[in-house]
Amino acid sequence: MSTTENTVSSNFIRHIIAADLAANKHGGKVATRFPPEPNGYLHIGHAKSICLNFTLAAENQGGCNLRFDDTNPEKESVEYMEAIERDVAWLGFTWAGLYHASDYFDKLYEYAVELIKLGLAYVDSSTPEQMRADRGTLTEPGKASADRGRSIEENLALFERMRSGEFADGEYVLRAKIDMASPNINMRDPTIYRIRKVPHPNPRVGDKWCVYPMYDYTHCLSDAFEGITHSICTLEFEDHRPLYDWVLEKLRHKLEQDFPWTWLPQQIEFARLQLEYTIVSKRKLLQLVKENIVRGWDDPRLPTISGLRRAGFTPEAIRDFCERIGVTKKDAWIEMAVLENCIREDLNERALRAMAVLRPLKLVIENWPEDASETYQLANHPQKPALGERAVTFAREIFIEQDDFEEHPPKDFKRLIPGGEVRLRGSYVIKCEQVIKDEAGNVVELRGSYDPATLGKNPEGRKVKGVIHWVAAAHSVAAEVRLYDRLFAHPQPDTLDNFLDGLNPDSLEVLTDCRLEASLALASPETRYQFERVGYFCVDAVDSRPEALVFNRTVTLRDGWTR
RNA sequence: UGGGCUGUCGCCAAGCGGUAAGGCACUGGAUUUUGAUUCCAGCAUACCUAGGUUCGAAUCCUAGCAGCCCAGCCA
Numbered sequence: 001m002s003t004t005e006n007t008v009s010s011n012f013i014r015h016i017i018a019a020d021l022a023a024n025k026h027g028g029k030v031a032t033r034f035p036p037e038p039n040g041y042l043h044i045g046h047a048k049s050i051c052l053n054f055t056l057a058a059e060n061q062g063g064c065n066l067r068f069d070d071t072n073p074e075k076e077s078v079e080y081m082e083a084i085e086r087d088v089a090w091l092g093f094t095w096a097g098l099y100h101a102s103d104y105f106d107k108l109y110e111y112a113v114e115l116i117k118l119g120l121a122y123v124d125s126s127t128p129e130q131m132r133a134d135r136g137t138l139t140e141p142g143k144a145s146a147d148r149g150r151s152i153e154e155n156l157a158l159f160e161r162m163r164s165g166e167f168a169d170g171e172y173v174l175r176a177k178i179d180m181a182s183p184n185i186n187m188r189d190p191t192i193y194r195i196r197k198v199p200h201p202n203p204r205v206g207d208k209w210c211v212y213p214m215y216d217y218t219h220c221l222s223d224a225f226e227g228i229t230h231s232i233c234t235l236e237f238e239d240h241r242p243l244y245d246w247v248l249e250k251l252r253h254k255l256e257q258d259f260p261w262t263w264l265p266q267q268i269e270f271a272r273l274q275l276e277y278t279i280v281s282k283r284k285l286l287q288l289v290k291e292n293i294v295r296g297w298d299d300p301r302l303p304t305i306s307g308l309r310r311a312g313f314t315p316e317a318i319r320d321f322c323e324r325i326g327v328t329k330k331d332a333w334i335e336m337a338v339l340e341n342c343i344r345e346d347l348n349e350r351a352l353r354a355m356a357v358l359r360p361l362k363l364v365i366e367n368w369p370e371d372a373s374e375t376y377q378l379a380n381h382p383q384k385p386a387l388g389e390r391a392v393t394f395a396r397e398i399f400i401e402q403d404d405f406e407e408h409p410p411k412d413f414k415r416l417i418p419g420g421e422v423r424l425r426g427s428y429v430i431k432c433e434q435v436i437k438d439e440a441g442n443v444v445e446l447r448g449s450y451d452p453a454t455l456g457k458n459p460e461g462r463k464v465k466g467v468i469h470w471v472a473a474a475h476s477v478a479a480e481v482r483l484y485d486r487l488f489a490h491p492q493p494d495t496l497d498n499f500l501d502g503l504n505p506d507s508l509e510v511l512t513d514c515r516l517e518a519s520l521a522l523a524s525p526e527t528r529y530q531f532e533r534v535g536y537f538c539v540d541a542v543d544s545r546p547e548a549l550v551f552n553r554t555v556t557l558r559d560g561w562t563r
Numbered sequence: 564u565g566g567g568c569u570g571u572c573g574c575c576a577a578g579c580g581g582u583a584a585g586g587c588a589c590u591g592g593a594u595u596u597u598g599a600u601u602c603c604a605g606c607a608u609a610c611c612u613a614g615g616u617u618c619g620a621a622u623c624c625u626a627g628c629a630g631c632c633c634a635g636c637c638a
Contacts, residue, residue: 009577009585037638072637128636135634139565142634173636183566185634194636215638239567239633269568276574324586326576328569331631335574338587348600383600414598423596458596467596532597561598
């Protein structure tokens with residue numbers, strides 16, 4: 001009956017969960033987790049996973065954990081962990097529990113010992129080179145290492161010595177004993193523990209360990225420890241699912257002993273987000289930051305959560321985007337227009353309007369008295385009176401946008417031309433009487449007149465089509481405005497041999513001579529506005545100061561007029 | 564050519580044997596003191612291809628074709 005319900009699109013994971021619930025598979029429970037490795041900042045691709053995991057749990061009265069997948073201390077740091085927590089919270093989600101895979105190291109070790117006792121894991125002294133050679137190829141089976149037949153007792157002793165620090169990095173590894181001839185390379189006796197004599201960033205771990213478990217071994221068990229029902233990850237882990245299930249199945253008896261109330265989790269894979277004209281790879285993002293190609297992880301040109309936030313995106317827009325793009329197993333490239341539409345739609349509703357002249361051109365209203373001024377109360381939002389009004393003052397000398405005057409206008413140009421009339425937004429209709437140029441022929445100033453009969457009403461006997469924004473010179477404040485454009489000129493920089501070749505050389509233009517209407521003088525950091533006829537802007541959270549305002553362009557307004 | 568996965572409008576995406584939802588983009592037109600917003604209209608006889616089963620197939624079967632992922636002591 002309702003015509004306003006937002007049609008939440010179905011997806012294959014929702015189907016799976018519905019079926020599991022119907023079959024009472026996990027005692028009617030749904031528990032998920034978002035498991036980032038703290039080796040970089042979160043980006044829009046993570047947002048897709050975050051939204052998926054948290055909403056799936058919430059839709060089914062379940063919880064979603066935030067779990068740091070911190071099993072590789074060489075790449076991870078607390079700085080990243082803190083940034084991740086901040087970003088997930090900013091997106092609007094509350095985790096049921098906050099965990100670290102590293103907090104499971106004791107248990108994980110104990111389970112590894114169990115695997116050895118079961119004859120399902122062995123300590124191998126092969127070098128990385130030897131292991132690679134023994135692994136075989138995509139079409140040929142692998143060969144067994146000489147250590148594969150080591151006795152359980154010997155494996156137990158060696159693993160204990162690995163743990164106690166007797167061996168150097170790389171001297172030994174612990175491997176699962178599965179099948180060197182498996183067509184699935186992940187099953188050819190994967191390494192599950194390696195020696196790394198480095199401290200761990202988790203303060204509760206510190207330098208306690210010098211052997212660290214690998215992802216495949218750690219992840220499935222961590223899921224089981226936490227009672228996760230649906231372990232959602234991206235497509236590249238599809239080939240790892242048999243290993244995920246193998247570990248759980250072999251250790252099932254121990255899990256059932258330690259967690260008698262729980263169940264074995266199931267891994268479900270979906271396609272990761274691919275967004276045109278940008279990059280969502282932590283490695284490449286890190287490179288852009290390290291090489292100073294951008295100004296940090298929160299550079300507004302980056303698709304990081306912190307970059308989007310600084311650019312002026314709202315959590316609501318990002319969540320809306322994640323819902324709209326859907327969840328499937330198909331490699332898909334999302335057009336940037338979808339993201340842009342989401343933020344425009346949100347900001348159109350909530351951003352207060354204001355006038356800002358980005359590239360000022362002086363216009364003197366010659367029939368307006370020297371020292372007179374007039375103040376209007378203009379609506380903060382044309383469709384929402386409830387959002388109030390602000391005062392805007394008009395005077396003899398004003399600034400208009402350079403783009404809004406054309407000496408030789410193209411066809412259908414609706415703005416100001418020599419001898420032509422245009423409406424000043426919220427004020428009078430004015431006419432351009434004279435164009436003043438410098439020696440080089442550049443237009444440096446305009447002289448004009450206003451029609452006193454046009455305030456709040458249309459002139460009689462003629463139509464004035466154009467409306468332009470303006471600011472009174474003496475009633476405006478200076479500001480720096482940063483115009484951001486897509487970071488890459490190439491739609492799929494990821495597919496290039498060197499993704500840096502796809503960079504857009506004009507991704508940032510800094511305008512230092514902008515004039516804003518006076519009401520903006522008090523704008524506080526992170527406040528978002530629509531500069532009428534120009535776009536949505538946000539006060540920069542890092543560099544803006546009351547006496548030196550800095551605005552970032554979030555996105556332009558749609559422009560149906562093709563220049 | 565080993566294994567795993569995918570193929571519905573320009574880009575996403577519903578659909579699960581009963582005769583192609585929706586969003587973005589695009590194109591018209593209306594309203595508008597933002598060339599914005601809003602509104603209204605249009606936009607796949609067609610679902611990778613070819614066969615087959617069926618009264619009926621995007622949905623089932625068979626054979627192809629195309630694309631993506633995997634040989635870290637990364638995740």
